[in-house]
Amino acid sequence: MPEILFPSSVPTYCAASLTLSCPATVNGQPSRYSITAEALESHFGARSPREEDLVRAFTDHRPRIESIAQSLFEMTRSRNIVLRSGHVRFVPES
Secondary structure, eight states: OOOOOOOOOOEETTTTTTTEEEEEEEETTTEEEEEEEHHHHHHHSSSSSSSHHHHHHHHHHHHHHHHHHHHHHHHOOOOOOEEOHHEEEEEEEO
């Protein structure tokens, strides 16, 4: 099982892809995870795809989002992942 760490950081917003991204470390290697605006709106209560609404929803639900990211890092062995709405439905709560 890989060692996955999520440093405390402010997510970065990408208007072109409507995502928020944060760094992670997987087995000591720099990694990144992103979550789509759609996932934040559908599952975490973001009111709109505006940056401030996405960041608020992300911050309020960060432990669950990081749990999903951890599961996907483990399943895919990837160093960069994008969490989509389907992933939230697929990964059970711990």
